[in-house]
Amino acid sequence: MAADITVVIPARNAAATLDAALGSLTADRPVIREILLIDDSSDDCTAEAAMESARRHGLPLDVVSVRLGSAGAARNVGIERTSGTSIFFLDADDEVMPGSLSLLGSALAGRPGAGVAVGASIRRAKGRPDKLKTPHGYGPDKRQNTRRYLRNELWPIAMGSALVAGWATAGIRFPETIGLDEDTCYWAALLARAEIVAIDTPVLLYHHDEERMARRFITAPRKTFLTIARELNGLAAAGVERDALQWRKAWIAQRIARQLIKHGMLADAAGMMRAVKGHRELGRSWKAAQYLARIRFGRLAGIRPATGLAAPRRTLIVSFDPAYPPASGADLRTFGNAVAAAEIGPVRLASVRPAGSTQPPGRDIRTVSLTTEAEKLSHSLGWRRIKGENRIPRPALARLRALVRAFRPDTIVVESIPLFKLLQPLRPLTGQLILDMHNVESDLATQTPGDAASAVSPEIRQLERRAAAIVDRIWVCSKLDRERLKAITTHETPVDIVPNGIPRAKEMSETLPPPPGTADGFPVILFVGHLGYHPNVDAAERLARIILPRVREALPDARLVLAGRSPDPAVQALSELDGVVLIENPDDIGPLLSAAHLCIVPLRTGGGTRIKILEAMAAGVPVIATPLAAEGLDLTGGADLLLSDTDEGLADLTIALCSDPARVARLRVRAHGTAWSRFGPQAIRDAVRHGLGLEGASR
Template sequence: MISVIIPARNAAGTIGATLSSLSPDRALIGEILLIDDGSEDGTGAAAEAAARELALPLSVARVSAGSAGAARNAGLDKASGEWIFFLDADDEVMPGAVAALLNTLRANPGAGLAVGASIHRASGGDKLKLPGRYVADRAANVRRYLANDLRSITVGSALVTATATAGVRFPESIGLDEDTLYWAKVLSRTGVASIEMPVLVYNIDETRMAERFVSEPRRVFLDVSLELNRLAEFGIGKEALQHRKAFVAQRIARHLLRRKRYREAAAMMRAVRAHPKLGSSLKSLQYRLRSWAGRINAVGVRPRPRRGEAAPALERILILTADPAFPPVSGGDLRNHQNATAAARFGEVVVVSVAPLEAEALNTNGFRIEALSTKNEPRSPSLGGRRTSIEVRIPQVALARLRALVDDFRPDTIIVEGIPLFALLKPLRTLVPRLIVDMHNVESELVGRIGARPSFVARLLPERWSDQGRIRRRERLAIAMADRVWVCSEADRNLLAELFGGRTPVDVVPNGIPRPERIPAILPAPADNSSGWPVLLFIGHLGYQPNVVAAQRLAASILPNVRRAFPSARLILAGRSPNPQVAGLVALPGVELVENPHDLSTLYEQSHVAVVPLSSGGGTRIKILEAAAAGLPVVATPVGAEGLAFEHGDDILIADSDEELAACVVELCSDPGRFERQRQRAFEQARRLYGSTAIEAAVAKGLVSS
């Protein structure tokens, strides 16, 4: 026999439909206990009239419980059935649902709880909510349930044995999350069986639900926290309870933000921030930014903290670059564009370049674009003295324009594109509360790697006066002036600590996959073999010396070795501004040059393997990420793969010499299974670690960290 427990308060308008939905399972129901909690609209009488008409075994108990949890407990105290089914007075059971849940329990003797799918009906339409995927380990089910890794059990979608719920009661002092805590107790005591059949139509009163979060948010959170502490009696660990507290605080903050109650939302987010996992999540960072920005806007004050303090609001962010961030073409452009796009999720962003804009690049991706110079304007004196090889020329008029722009925009944070703009760091330091230096590379190390032979005069000078020595001094000064430093990889962060110590905080903001909106949701099919097998691909700025050397290695050595095993193998070199050395490589067998490609997708679609034989360079290899996201397996040198969290053998193949690189290509292309596994793994890793979500999280963390 099944006992149905329905708590009700002023539900005369819906109780008839709720009871009617139980009629198809009438033969299985021994009693329906309607707990009328102080209704003033005749709910009990309406229920009795409907039950008489439907011939349902209804019993009405009139109580003053004061909460849904207390009313359900009153029903549990009266229930005499072998199984318990809870139902709210404004929801409806699907025909045959109770029978389906009972059959599930009977078919799974080790389970004391059966859970089905539910249809959540709100103003935005219906949504099907499938039950969670439970395992045999009860403790694991509880941890995952409280962490919201398992979908919440909707009251009315579950049937529980009286044995499993014996002594288990709903919290009575809270009106938020009380059902979650009840089901967590049940999950700690019994196994679960689930069905994907919809068993319930759950009608959501969005206004009433939101009110539970915002009526007295601090008291609600404290009451829920106290009730969560009591779950320890059921053997539920502290870690799971702390996770749930942070999750509840974040839910409350979300509803407070919708009501523009920013100060209270910020208080809730302090509880979230204390949790090691939720506190560093992208959603947590977004909520914290919104609460700070809302508070500042509400009072109309823009305080300027002392240098080194966290900005009180990060609603205005200025990103200063050497070249325009749009259109993004090369590595620097792509990084600046990705960071601006991510930062625009958290506030108002202006990207300002020293170089003039292209005519069409006035606004893009949610951020504004400006420039400190215009085309064809008269040449004016430049800032600073003798520049290093990596610094760009900055006209003095550009600083005046930058000061005016900062005075008008009043940014909370300025992000400067590294050492190329070193001359602007000192004047900016006095203009902004928070200065971030975005080091695309550890430039002094990169100059040393590229190893251009110094002039005779330079060789006579002390090491500290060399180009590399001067760049290193600028890096040291830049780091000292900055409040934070961004780098592309963990390797660069470690290198900065080794070279300069660790006084200024350093955040890793990796280079992400270019044009992430174009990344397919599933792995693309590989290119066919009609135009050669395999087709090797190398993309990069073909006037940049490390890329020039890589192209020469590919065309003159690696490709010929591959063609010994695969005579139809071809090589595509693609990129802007190829120098004469690269242009001359097309004379070699199987080599093709694509100058200044407008659309890289066509090149990826007709290629089979990306090969990146770099012997120098820095940062993170955007070309590898783009190839992996396009579905190409990648073969690279250690320098080529530097800075990427790709595992050799699984995600990528890494080798040093031309012969070894060619052997990797041949090995990969000779084994179809391995070829497919590696490109699948690289595709998944690129999306997970370097997709837009990961970049947004890194940028947000770099903006809000104190």
């Protein structure tokens, strides 16, 4: 078979998934004429990642940069630019089975007059078993196929499971104003024009995101429905039966109503159901009666919306140290979560220790101090504290209670186990109490050398168990911390993963910056962290005394830059060593990252996830680290960063990387894309929404 297929891939911020999608096309390289990646306003180096992946896989990729804002519009650009005789649409986060395009091409060629060949697909959804969807029931009657397709009597055609003849799509385009059912409108128009040939072989593995789909339904539901209805009405010009279109519109209204009911948006759901009741068939169905009853009983019970889309959600976050302006890893996490929560409603950041007078600019976030300088040594809560618990002055609780009465938060988030003594007093003051565990403290205690640390670990573990029984939800940084926590608690409290995000992401460019020059030495190795924190002190000493000398044997101009606040005397002494520069309390690490050729993070102890690794990756700085340093981030060693558990291994990786510019370039592109797609502002917003119990988040 000649290479006559054009593959069209719409993509926006898809750097993390494109390699898998493009790699899945490798087996079909002989039949692919071109791959058009329609890069729609990406800011995570999607284009660069795609070009690098295509180069490795030997694929004929062409990137088309556009600013359109919808997958339908991006696909239409691909249709206009195609030079192949048939078109295959693939989403950037899906994968085709090896040989699928050849199989679909043979099926299309074997049925004269057929304009579409469709195969089976495998749907993969989080928390559910894979589901095989096999096309069946299609016949030679194009009008009947279209009618049955719109009425859901045939399996919907998944994007990426069908090959379309170029002649069949002439003049047919995807709707560009909707993000729901745009593919249904396109396939229905094609079915009305051309015959279809179906095969039972699976050709596609696609990822179904139910939460994202739900968000599309409940965001401006009335506008969404009316826009889809207008697009469906347009199919009448293609000869589609009016009855089938009316049924589809009523079914869409019912589908939207289902999500609105699920999220407590009952007034909006009632409006959708009026459109359903107007249809003589669906309006009299058992499902419609069930939905109407749920709306009626929900209103009688006073159910409130479970999503911030209908009403703002007020969030109070309680920390020990002031979270603004953020300086340490804890501050960065807490303030990042506050920024995400402020997308939903007003936020108050309350700190036990006095906060400064500066307020976060341009956001609905306000900081509040729970104590004054004079009250630091006043009587504290509780008669006993274990090591690791913070001392909380009694006036702090009094002010906190007053703040809750005045602010009336829907949710209170308490920062970690050191503030355990606030949990019980706050329990009756809010409908939802959340513990944000920056670390699983009992596990962290076991990593600290010394008998005293081992002795305190069981006490911390007991606090963690008691906390799980008090709060409504727990946040952790990673899957690994979630497993650790579930292993030591018996209470069935939901545990949500709210990862650490890229620190100060708003101040960074999402475009991959150019690599630094070598005028100031090569390589410049950067280590950033709180230089008074014992794990960082240990890492800095090993970097300066063991790793750097080994690197300088091969690369004599290598320099090590240690940057951070409150450096320990042991760290200060390192600045006397050749090639070591100490920068105390830097106001801005952006210039340091811009000048760094790589970051080495040789941590041997510590918990949570390492925010500084994310910051380096987001700035395009390659990272070399110990497995413990990257623990919990779920990064891929050898692709996102380089890993070794010995100082000698870290030095050898550094020397090898610096002698391989091509690998440096690949590592920069991959790390940068991973950081922004998985830990960027949108990812953190989604995680915080889920952690607040919104949008039906799964666990």
